[in-house]
Amino acid sequence: MHLNSNLIFRNLAEGIFLLDKTGRITTCNAAASAITGYNEAEIAGKPFRVIDDCQDDPITLSNELDEALKKKKCVAEGWKLRKDRTRYWAEISYSPLFDDSEGLVGYCALLRDITEQKNKQFDLLESEQRYRLMVEQVGDYGIFMLDTKGCIVSWNEGARRIKGYSADDVIGKYFAIFYPEEDILNGKPAWELKVARSTGKYEEEGWRLRKDGSRFWANVVITAVYDAEGRLSGFSKVTRDLTERKMNEQALRESSDKYRQLAQELSVANSELSSVNRELEQFTAIVSHDLKEPVRTVRSFLYLMDQHVDQQKFDLLKLSIGKGIRAAQRMHELIDSLLHYSQVSKVGLQHQKLNVEDMIAEAIQNLNDAVEQSRAQIRVDTGVAFIYGDRVQLVQLFQNLLGNALKFTNGREPEVAVKSWLEDGCVRFVVEDNGIGISPENLDKIFEIFRRLHFASQYPGNGVGLAVCKKVVERHRGKIWAESAHGKGASFHIMLPQI
Known part of the structure; x- marks a missing residue:
């Protein structure tokens, strides 16, 4: 850059310093004074490192000027110090100045206060670090990232605990290693990523595999992750081990089925008992009437026979004996019928x-x-x-x-x-x-x-x-x-x- 006497007044939004070949300040503009708190008279003739937070480090400034001379420009960032001793983060762009015969006469330093921007970056970085530390330490959830092709790029403690793999075991591998063989043959892992990409999220519960080959019941959420320009940058995957809940549900279902079956058996038994009670009621009616009737008949004819004997009417005995025998025979038939009826249920x-x-x-x-x-x-x-x-x-x-x-x-x-x-x-x-x-x-x-x-x-x-x-x-x-x-x-x- 060739020296121009009006340069110091250009772009008043940026602080501009003119330095000699050794790095001492020759002059500055109003914006530079506003940023640093020094007026031109106070700062002229002093080394430019007067605005540095660490003023005892002349090497850094020398290196930056050497780079500017070699590459025609050097941009550096760092903490600077105002006159009132307050700190701010600055971006400085150094450019060499030449005279008409291409001889070096000094440097131009453009100073920008980017403290607010830098603080936001620091806050974001700190937030990302806190989030990463939090994710890495979560033990109840397996949380990890996949690239756009489904390969694992991060791995937290919860994933290690649930699946049994260390980060070294899985980083760079396709995430299908956690799926049963039948799911892999059916193309399920790739299909899940396709759904997450088209709808933003895929969620399900199903069987997954640990490192030792054992199965566990997992709740899985796969979320598509996009960058600031809306381009897919990968997927986040969160896994919860719900095996205990699944086993409890299965035990509850089996218990419910068992009690339902028991209730059905009790209902059948109750129905059979009701039927038996009805039969007992019928038997009671039979005993009180049908079976008593031939007994009464036999008793009546025995009474008549007794009278015939007392009255010596022996000629009437045969008739009464015949009727009594027939009544006894009927009672015998009734008893046989009852036994046959009862045997139908017993056999x-x-x-x-x-x-x-x-x-x-x-x-x-x-x-x-x-x-x-x-x-x-x-x-x-x-x-x-x-x-x-x-x-x-x-x-x-x-x-x-x-x-x-x-x-x-x-x-x-x-x-x-x-x-x-x-x-x-x-x-x-x-x-x-x-x-x-x-x-x-x-x-x-x-x-x-x-x-x-x-x-x-x-x-x-x-x-x-x-x-x-x-x-x-x-x-x-x-x-x-x-x-x-x-x-x-x-x-x-x-x-x-x-x-």
Whole structure:
């Protein structure tokens, strides 16, 4: 730079000093005086280092001037000292000055007070350092940075504690090392970065791997990081180990399932207990009426026989003895029926695959004498090949239904149809007859034990057959009902699970 007498007055916003070849101040402008607190008269002739915070260091200034001479310019920063001894941060730009013959005559020093700007930088740097120290010391969260390609560039204490890797183990490696093999094969790590880049953040919970290969349940948040110009500079990744919470939730869920199952079992047991209570009530009614009735009859005829003996009416004894025997026989049949009914629930079910046609054929064969005597026509139309269940009890079920169809005919030749088909995942059976039918008001009563709708003199039996049918169907998780009208035959409908 060539010397110009007007240079000192240029750019009044900056402090301008003119120095001689040795670095002593020759003059300065008003802006320089305002910054330093020295007027021109006070500072002229003094070494330029008078404004330095460390005035006993002539070497630094000499080096800066030498560099300015070699490179035509030198910019330096540092703490400076005002006249009132207050410090400020300054930026100084040195330029050499030459005369017309290119001889060095001195230097021009442009001084700028950048204390406020520098303090902001210091504050930011200090804040960044505090943040970095805080992140590095956090133990409950794994916090680390990835570059734009997903490679790890920083690693904190929490990440080391959670994942088991040291910083030296992972810095520079692709972050997929924390993912199970199935996630890597599915491209999950790259997909997560893609989502974070497009939406700003990716968050999920899932299984991750520690250094020793063990799995842990993690909450993961990946956030895209951008620079001041809006360009992607990388990703921050925060990981929390939620394995304990996951295990507690799983234990709670298993416990809940266990108690739900227990509640269901208790509900079933309660239902069965209610059913048993109803049966006990029926048994009480039976004992109080049906069983007492033949006992009263036997007792009455024994009393009559005693009277006949006293009155020596021996010719009447045989009649009374016969009636007493018949009453005792009826009581015996009732007791056998009760035992048979109770055995249906006690015997364990044999769950086996049964041919439907063979099962119904066996029931018909067991009724062969009744079929021949009544000249019944039984038509079987099975649309289902097989069913799973207890062969003995299911044969008994159809045997009882067919037996009723043969019995309640009022003198007609019985016509019976047995049909089956699949319906709503179950097998539906229908047994239809052309018998005397059942009044609508009695359709629900006929399945009660010992419930009879006719006198024994009309239609023999003890009212146990349909009650046994109902119990067999219920034991096979099905349902049974009757449809009929008086005098128009009856149809019994059964729904059973096929398997």
